[in-house]
Amino acid sequence: xxxxxxxxxxxxxxxxxxxxxxxxxxxxxxxxxxxxxxxxxxxxxxxxxxxxxxxxxxxxxxxxxxxxxxxxxxxxxxxxxxxxxxxxxxxxxxxxxxxxxxxxxxxxxxxxxxxxxxxxxxxxxxxxxxxxxxxxxxxxxxxxxxxxxxxxxxxxxxxxxxxxxxxxxxxxxxxxxxxxxxxxxxxxxxxxxxxxxxxxxxxxxxxxxxxxxxxxxxxxxxxxxxxxxxxxxxxxxxxxxxxxxxxxxxxxxxxxxxxxxxxxxxxxxxxxxxxxxxxxxxxxxxxxxxxxxxxxxxxxxxxxxxxxxxxxxxxxxxxxxxxxxxxxxxxxxxxxxxxxxxxxxxxxxxxxxxxxxxxxxxxxxxxxxxxxxxxxxxxxxxxxxxxxxxxxxxxxxxxxxxxxxxxxxxxxxxxxxxxxxxxxxxxxxxxxxxxxxxxxxxxxxxxxxxxxxxxxxxxxxxxxxxxxxxxxxxxxxxxxxxxxx
Ligand SMILES: C[S@@+](CC[C@H](N)C(=O)[O-])C[C@H]1O[C@@H](n2cnc3c(N)ncnc32)[C@H](O)[C@@H]1O
Ligand code: SF4
Numbered sequence: 165x166x167x168x169x170x171x172x173x174x175x176x177x178x179x180x181x182x183x184x185x186x187x188x189x190x191x192x193x194x195x196x197x198x199x200x201x202x203x204x205x206x207x208x209x210x211x212x213x214x215x216x217x218x219x220x221x222x223x224x225x226x227x228x229x230x231x232x233x234x235x236x237x238x239x240x241x242x243x244x245x246x247x248x249x250x251x252x253x254x255x256x257x258x259x260x261x262x263x264x265x266x267x268x269x270x271x272x273x274x275x276x277x278x279x280x281x282x283x284x285x286x287x288x289x290x291x292x293x294x295x296x297x298x299x300x301x302x303x304x305x306x307x308x309x310x311x312x313x314x315x316x317x318x319x320x321x322x323x324x325x326x327x328x329x330x331x332x333x334x335x336x337x338x339x340x341x342x343x344x345x346x347x348x349x350x351x352x353x354x355x356x357x358x359x360x361x362x363x364x365x366x367x368x369x370x371x372x373x374x375x376x377x378x379x380x381x382x383x384x385x386x387x388x389x390x391x392x393x394x395x396x397x398x399x400x401x402x403x404x405x406x407x408x409x410x411x412x413x414x415x416x417x418x419x420x421x422x423x424x425x426x427x428x429x430x431x432x433x434x435x436x437x438x439x440x441x442x443x444x445x446x447x448x449x450x451x452x453x454x455x456x457x458x459x460x461x462x463x464x465x466x467x468x469x470x471x472x473x474x475x476x477x478x479x480x481x482x483x484x485x486x487x488x489x490x491x492x493x494x495x496x497x498x499x500x501x502x503x504x505x506x507x508x509x510x511x512x513x514x515x516x517x518x519x520x521x522x523x524x525x526x527x528x529x530x531x532x533x534x535x536x537x538x539x540x541x542x543x544x545x546x547x548x549x550x551x552x553x554x555x556x557x558x559x560x561x562x563x564x565x566x567x568x569x570x571x572x573x574x575x576x577x578x579x580x581x582x583x584x585x586x587x588x589x590x591x592x593x594x595x596x597x598x599x600x601x602x603x604x605x606x607x608x609x610x611x612x613x614x615x616x617x618x619x620x621x622x623x624x625x626x627x628x629x630x631x632x633x634x635x636x637x638x639x640x641x642x643x644x645x646x647x648x649x
Contacts, residue, residue, distance in 0.1 A: 165189045166198045171206035173248055174241070178204060180270045181249060184573055185256035186221065204252060206244055213240075215247035219255035226258035246297060253299060264573055265544075266566070267299025273593065274304070274575075275564055278312030303548065307561055307577070314562040318590045319597070324613060327380040328591050329371065329411070331364070331403070332603030333392040334629055337428055341461035342492065344521065346605050347390040348629060354394075356629050360604070361399055363633055365406035367602045372410035374640055375600060378647050381415035384588040387442075392421050393428040397436055404440035413441070418587050420444040424487070426472035427464040434479045444514075444586060447472050448487035451495055452503040459494040473510060483513040483584050490550065491520035491543035491571030500546035501553075508557045513584035515559060517550045519543070519574030521567045543571045554579045563589045595620060600643075604632035608639065610646045621646050 165182060169175060179191050182202055189200065200221040207214050212233035219226045230250035234243040249268030257263065269277060277298070281290035287309060294305035335357060339349040348356065375382060385407065395403065421437050423429050423445045437445065449469040450462060457465060476484055486507055490500060507515055520543070551561070559579035563586075566575045578589055591597040592609070595618050601608045608623040623639050626632045 165191055166195060166201040167191050168201070168203045170204070172240075172244055173204055173206050174245060177245055177271050178202065178248065178252060180568075181252045181256065181268065182219075183568070184264050184266075184270065185260045185262055187569060202252065202255075204248055206248055213244050213247040215244075215251040217248075217251035217255045219252065219259060221259050224259050226255040228252075228254040228258070230254065250299070263301075264299075265301040265304045266573055266575075267301075267304075269294075269298045269300060270566075273565060274300075274308045275311040275315050276595075278308040279316050282309065282312055282316070303551070304575075307551065307564070307575075311561045311564045311577070314560060314585065315590050315594070318562070318585065318587055319594050322383065322587075322591060322597060324611075325380055326383045326415070327375060327378070327598040327600060328384040328386070328588055329375075329382060329407075330588075330592070330599055330601040330606055331368070331385070331387040331392075331407070332389065332601065332606040332625075333387060333395065333403075334390040334604050335360075335394040336389065336391045337394055337425060338463045339461070340463075341459075342489075342520065342522075345390065346627060353629070356633070357395065357399060359633055360629050361395075361402055364603050365402065368406045369410045370638065370640065371600045371602055372412075374643050376412065377644060380598065382411055382413065383415055384418040384420075384591060385411075385416065386420045386422070386586075386588040386592070388420075388422040389424065391423070391425045391428055393423040393425070393433055397430075397432050400433055400436045401440075404436065404442075408440050416441075418444060420446075420586060420588060422446045423472075423476070424448045425464065426468045429472040429475060431475050431478075434475060438479055438481070443482040444485065445476060445481050446485040446487060447476050448485075449503070449507070450487060450489045451492055451500070452506050453495065453499045456492050456494045456499065460492055483586070485514035485516060485586065486510070486512050487516045487518065488550070489518045489520050490546045490574060495542075495546075497542035497545045497549070500542075501549050504546075504550050504553050508553060511557075513581045514586060515550075515554060515579045516576070517547065517554075517579070518576045519547065519567070519570035519572070521570040541572070543574060547572075547574050551577070558582070563593060565593060601625065604629045608643070610643060612647060 167178060183189055203218040205216045212231055214231045216229045228251045230247045232243050232247040253268050281293055290309060291305050294300045294308060295302060334347045336347045336349045419442045421442045426447055429447060451457060452466050454465050488503060558581060561577050562580045563578040564575050592599050596611055598611045599609045604625055605627050606625045610621045612619050623642060626635045
């Protein structure tokens, strides 16, 4: 798609607006015969910004304009985004007939906007701004404000002197068709696990020393993947021993292991997790329908999930999470409804509902290259049902994020029983909390306040386990320098 912008316009923002209407579109510098072209001009006029848009796709053209004045404490940039967003949104809607429930809110976490609005305005005014200025549907506006309220409550209880730890185990028993995470899943690559663990344990020791030097209190730990319970009992012991033996856990409030795949969960492994202080685990069905599980290459059945859930329940962890995905191949509204109903009957403390997202690395793309075009309204209904049913079963939405290329542009939402939220999930997504990470593909996020504003620095570990094994660069100096400056 060709993009021609005149005036002070954020290019990435316009690209993501266009992609909401035309999934999978790309914006190369040179394109011989583009399917679409977007011209946008922004000019300052009468104390506001006028945006004019001409959007052509195949043989159709839409011409629109929008005028916005800075209000509600908006910066110039935000006013410009608002005018440009409205003009492009109207044109996209005219060309496709699509109503996007998230309106022009893209490229920013919706709950961050919600929290900013709630800090200055009443609930009603904030809701009004989300619906009329950002064009959110009423339901999404309510979701955003509920999440914002819960997130703000959690974030306000952690100061600059706290931090979290993420540990990456990028191995899985087999690779699911839809998965976009980097994870090793063949017997040959499993041979790397012992040396991976050895390296990880020494990184954990180093990070523990660094945390000590920064004087921060470690409040949450999250071991994720991949599937950490791909490790056998002895390997889990080695990992947990390194954590418990290296870090000061005096202030630790939460310790999660994303077990995830039911076919990796055994009583022996859970006993080890409990023994080392793990208090929250995930056991993920994704969908409670064997036909869907087969179609997505999940390599376990619904019965396997129930079996794993029973073993997990018997261990009495503080909190159990179940991950679900809306919009999977072969899933229908009726079938997803039944999944949610069955999950509610189990009554886990947390339920996370993801919108199916197709990323370039997912194997499913090889078999179905048209998947971006699928606009299945049953996914929208399924997401709405999840919201209604979980709320009426005593859950609250407490964190959320949006990804690119999700079915019907839907979001990912974490629901919790009151007081049982996973604090790590909220802290790691905020711009106000330091997260130290260990292992391949992990990102350390350093945060400090300068003149009341957050400064953020990210340090990326090598993506793949074999690269990680070859990396010998210590990040200690860089991390300590960030906090000293
Ligand atoms: C990092 S994965 C690991 C969880 C664990 N390995 C498992 O599969 O149960 C975390 C969650 O992301 C979600 N997920 C993975 N790929 C996805 C995709 N393409 N679209 C939407 N959600 C996805 C799944 O719900 C999954 O449980
Ligand atoms: S969905 Fe989970 S189990 Fe499946 S490949 Fe991805 S990380 Fe591994």
